[in-house]
Amino acid sequence: MSPEPTQLNGASAPKQPLDASKLTLTQSTVLHPVPEPGSPELWAQNVHTDHMVTCRWTAEKGWDAPEIKPFADFSISPLASCIHYATQCFEGMKAYRGFDNRVRLFRPDRNAKRLVMSAKRVSLPEFDDAELVELIKALVRTDEKRWLAEPGSFRYVRPALIGTGRQLGVQIPKEAVLFIVMVCWPDFSTESPPGVAPRSDLRLLTSRNDTIRAWPGGFGYAKVGANYGPSFASHCEAQESGYDQILWLFGDNGQVTEAGASNFFAVVKDKSTSKLQLLTAPLDDKLILDGVTRQSVLELARSRLANELEVKETKFTITDIKTAWDDGRLTEAFVSGTAVSTEILIPKDVF
Known part of the structure; x- marks a missing residue:
């Protein structure tokens, strides 16, 4: 995706596209415990891996360089567009470690294309879907050793894009954040939550x-x-x-x-x-x-x-x-x- 020109201090400057080649990595010094299969922690669906991807966008400059950094909460303005006007979209996919010990994503290109479509529907910035796939792969590579250690294991990958512009007026966000996290996820096909009787069919x-x-x-x-x-x-x-x-x-x-x-x-x-x-x-x-x-x-x-x-x-x-x-x-x-x-x-x- 070619940079788009914008006016900055009276001069034309390119808006930067999302570019996975500019990705930086800050290793986490705090390693979170990995839950056991079938544990209550797994079923809580809030246990995350050690790192996350973030990338900021502004209407003036386009996309910043993406980062892989230790998982942490966001600081967001109470006036952020996503809080008031649902300028938010997301995706979900799984990363698997096969019984041949290789790690795979299931058709991430399709999820990435759909996220671009969803972003357009809620007036969030567009990006090259192939760049998003590369960022997802980079996060999986960063955390796979600890979090996808066993053949047959998988983790849920959640990319999301939120409008973070600080304006309460009803308008298109001028700022946004793309982020990607990985979360432990139960196997609904073979497991039931602790204390819940197993079932074989959906009602x-x-x-x-x-x-x-x-x-x-x-x-x-x-x-x-x-x-x-x-x-x-x-x-x-x-x-x-x-x-x-x-x-x-x-x-x-x-x-x-x-x-x-x-x-x-x-x-x-x-x-x-x-x-x-x-x-x-x-x-x-x-x-x-x-x-x-x-x-x-x-x-x-x-x-x-x-x-x-x-x-x-x-x-x-x-x-x-x-x-x-x-x-x-x-x-x-x-x-x-x-x-x-x-x-x-x-x-x-x-x-």
């Missing part, structure tokens, strides 16, 4: 008619904080009723969109041909997040199961799913996302 409660997660023309397709906070009340309601998450419906006909913060899939038999169909909500109306795991599931199904399974990104309703269940045509339902990977549902508990 969903359909959303009420007066509750909507996303709408046409909105921002349900962007990974911004404003999509998440308002959904917590429904999530708590579902849990208090004995369910795990909300199945978000849209419109008078109950169009199926997402399950909690995950993409939703159903496998049904076609009425006419009895061929199996993999159904998931489409992207064109921008009601759902274009999940990286979702993309991967669809690509794998199309490339490896084309003879047995017809993949359909299409609108379908909760009535369609219930009818398929009543007819014995609903064979499977599951959700996908970075946090859960994929998780099977109990179909009868969707209704």
Whole structure:
């Protein structure tokens, strides 16, 4: 990405792009304890690795040189734009140590491109997604020895961009901070929180008619904080009723969109041909997040199961799913996302 000119003291000066080659490293002298698998500390989801990446942006100069430095809290103005106007976006991915002892990221380029898109949606500065990927790799390399020590282990990587400009007026932020942290994360597919009985399936409660997660023309397709906070009340309601998450419906006909913060899939038999169909909500109306795991599931199904399974990104309703269940045509339902990977549902508990 080429530097853009700006006026500085009457002279034209380039705005600096995000540049991973300028990255500096300050080693932490305080090494935090690494939690044991299945421990309460792991399930708290607030245990971070020793370092973080930060990079400041201003409208006048562009991006500063990024830094890897010891993990620390931010000092932020009470007038910061992100606090008042939700000028904030983020991503989530995992870094894995394989059983061949190599460390890998799962499709970080797709997360980086999505963060650029989300930043644009909330008027935050753009950047070259490839530079973000390099910064993520650098952080993982810095902390992998202690925090990804065992084959089969993984850590959750969270890049985020927040508007930090000190102005209370309703306007585009003139300052922002990009940061990347790594956090210990439980394996939801094999573990349960301490004191909680293990379960093999996910139970969903359909959303009420007066509750909507996303709408046409909105921002349900962007990974911004404003999509998440308002959904917590429904999530708590579902849990208090004995369910795990909300199945978000849209419109008078109950169009199926997402399950909690995950993409939703159903496998049904076609009425006419009895061929199996993999159904998931489409992207064109921008009601759902274009999940990286979702993309991967669809690509794998199309490339490896084309003879047995017809993949359909299409609108379908909760009535369609219930009818398929009543007819014995609903064979499977599951959700996908970075946090859960994929998780099977109990179909009868969707209704």
